[in-house]
Amino acid sequence: MSDLKTMSPAELDLATLIVNTLTLETTPEDIDPDAALYGEGLGLDSIDILEVALAVSKTYGVKLRADDENNTRIFSSLRTLNDHIQQLKAA
Amino acid sequence: MTMLSTTRLPLIRHGSPDDLFAWHDGRPVTVRGYLAAVRDLARRLPDGGFVLNLCGDRLGFVVGLGAALLRRQVSLLPPNDTPATLRQLEESYPGLVCLTDAGAGYPGMACIEALPPGGLDRLSAAALPFGDDLAFPTDQVAAIAFTSGSTGRPMPQVKSWGTLVRSVHGAGTALDIAGLGSAGLVGTVPHQHMYGLESVALLALQHGLVLHAGRPLFPADIAACLGNFPGRRILVTTPVHLQALLADGTPLPPLDLILCATAPLAPQLAIDAEAKLGAPLHEIYGCSETGQVAVRRTSATADWLCIDGIRLRQDEQGTWASGDFLDGETLLADVIELKSDTRFILHGRSADQVNIAGKRSSLAFLNHHLNSVDGVKDGVFFMPNEGERGTTRLAALVVAPGLNAETLLASLRERIDPIFLPRPLRFVDDLPRNPTGKLPREALLRMLDIPQRD
Numbered sequence: 001m002s003d004l005k006t007m008s009p010a011e012l013d014l015a016t017l018i019v020n021t022l023t024l025e026t027t028p029e030d031i032d033p034d035a036a037l038y039g040e041g042l043g044l045d046s047i048d049i050l051e052v053a054l055a056v057s058k059t060y061g062v063k064l065r066a067d068d069e070n071n072t073r074i075f076s077s078l079r080t081l082n083d084h085i086q087q088l089k090a091a
Numbered sequence: 092m093t094m095l096s097t098t099r100l101p102l103i104r105h106g107s108p109d110d111l112f113a114w115h116d117g118r119p120v121t122v123r124g125y126l127a128a129v130r131d132l133a134r135r136l137p138d139g140g141f142v143l144n145l146c147g148d149r150l151g152f153v154v155g156l157g158a159a160l161l162r163r164q165v166s167l168l169p170p171n172d173t174p175a176t177l178r179q180l181e182e183s184y185p186g187l188v189c190l191t192d193a194g195a196g197y198p199g200m201a202c203i204e205a206l207p208p209g210g211l212d213r214l215s216a217a218a219l220p221f222g223d224d225l226a227f228p229t230d231q232v233a234a235i236a237f238t239s240g241s242t243g244r245p246m247p248q249v250k251s252w253g254t255l256v257r258s259v260h261g262a263g264t265a266l267d268i269a270g271l272g273s274a275g276l277v278g279t280v281p282h283q284h285m286y287g288l289e290s291v292a293l294l295a296l297q298h299g300l301v302l303h304a305g306r307p308l309f310p311a312d313i314a315a316c317l318g319n320f321p322g323r324r325i326l327v328t329t330p331v332h333l334q335a336l337l338a339d340g341t342p343l344p345p346l347d348l349i350l351c352a353t354a355p356l357a358p359q360l361a362i363d364a365e366a367k368l369g370a371p372l373h374e375i376y377g378c379s380e381t382g383q384v385a386v387r388r389t390s391a392t393a394d395w396l397c398i399d400g401i402r403l404r405q406d407e408q409g410t411w412a413s414g415d416f417l418d419g420e421t422l423l424a425d426v427i428e429l430k431s432d433t434r435f436i437l438h439g440r441s442a443d444q445v446n447i448a449g450k451r452s453s454l455a456f457l458n459h460h461l462n463s464v465d466g467v468k469d470g471v472f473f474m475p476n477e478g479e480r481g482t483t484r485l486a487a488l489v490v491a492p493g494l495n496a497e498t499l500l501a502s503l504r505e506r507i508d509p510i511f512l513p514r515p516l517r518f519v520d521d522l523p524r525n526p527t528g529k530l531p532r533e534a535l536l537r538m539l540d541i542p543q544r545d
Contacts, residue, residue: 021481
């Protein structure tokens with residue numbers, strides 16, 4: 001079994017997009033794919049998430065939706081966000 | 092017992108009990124349903140002086156506002172819900188009760204759900220009187236909003252019901268809201284801040300609009316919320332959300348009015364927004380101390396026009412706002428060029444004030460918290476030069492040999508709104524203080540460029 005901390009190529013692409021969009025001080029490889037994006041973990045907030053959503057829309061051609069700003073399930077980790085984007089792309 | 096004024100102003104201005112009041116959870120809510128929920132919550136509220144309205148759901152929020160007024164209790168509008176803020180508020184207002192969304196919990200706090208636990212339907216069948224008893228004295232204290240004081244404790248801004256209502260009427264007149272009938276209103280801003288309280292919650296209540304209970308963030312969500320309304324539509328938003336909407340290009344249903352506030356909007360962005368969204372865009376200028384002060388149609392003029400009843404004057408300290416419905420005078424935190432006592436041009440914020448994505452704080456407040464973290468020997472927040480895109484964040488230089496970024500950020504997160512967390516955060520051996528102990532901006536910026544030690 002592979003190490004869960006290892007990113008898939010798609011996850012690494014998304015991590016790179018996030019780091020570049022937000023000019024974070026971390027490297028894409030250092031992001032824990034299962035750590036929270038909001039709050040602790042990567043420490044993003046709703047303004048960051050809005051910028052990431054725009055970059056995702058431009059890069060992947062998919063529009064993110066959340067029923068409400070408080071509904072942060074898809075942004076709970078890099079992995080859940082990537083899964084969500086892949087699902088939208090396949091749809 | 093204190094005698095309150097005999098002048099009373101109604102909670103809502105909708106025409107009849109069967110009018111639409113809100114769009115909630117994919118369903119319409121009538122005025123009758125709203126008033127039933129207000130009375131239901133008023134019955135469930137324990138005796139006490141203060142309710143801390145933490146509802147994110149806008150329907151729950153305005154139900155809480157109405158129920159608190161009915162019980163002559165004061166709604167506290169927290170600047171954020173960090174544990175430190177809630178603790179401080181509980182110390183200052185003993186016995187307060189938190190109003191929450193369904194299923195939300197705040198450990199250690201007494202909580203009540205604002206909306207009826209059995210659902211709105213359980214209540215709406217009851218035949219209740221329409222609105223006649225739901226008018227409140229102008230001098231009854233309705234809400235306390237908070238600004239960040241330089242001492243580290245939130246500073247209370249007391250709002251009487253009369254101040255809130257008359258301010259919202261003044262803005263409504265300036266914006267000709269009456270011409271929009273019972274339009275649907277979608278807001279992207281929190282209603283616990285003055286802008287959202289006035290221009291989302293109270294604008295809807297006091298002008299018979301239909302309030303969308305959601306608070307959409309992504310462009311596609313904003314489009315979907317607006318699409319819930321069949322007729323006229325108002326969008327209440329900020330430059331950050333507006334920029335995202337335009338950049339994303341998501342098509343929106345036709346709009347009739349766009350309101351924008353929290354930070355100055357570039358005129359070109361306002362012109363683009365009007366062209367692409369097909370509706371007039373008005374900016375609102377105000378602050379927590381005064382509420383809304385002035386409006387302008389940004390595509391047409393750089394001049395701000397005070398709303399009815401507000402006047403400005405200047406002295407050596409700066410610009411003071413006062414008004415028919417305001418208590419005393421307030422020193423505004425911005426640099427202002429007066430053209431008359433009701434017309435002015437805005438020239439940016441005073442040096443200590445910061446505004447990130449619409450949230451205001453002062454560097455003195457943030458520095459106070461940074462320097463009260465255990466292990467921090469010296470530290471300073473400052474605004475780096477603004478980048479070309481996105482939202483520029485604060486930077487901080489910190490002398491804290493025993494701390495790392497993770498532990499320091501965790502401590503700060505407990506104390507200040509996360510939007511102000513430093514990015515970048517640099518650990519240094521000493522701050523670049525000059526011989527008088529001051530920190531020249533150029534020296535701070537230079538230290539940001541020095542590679543970080545590991």
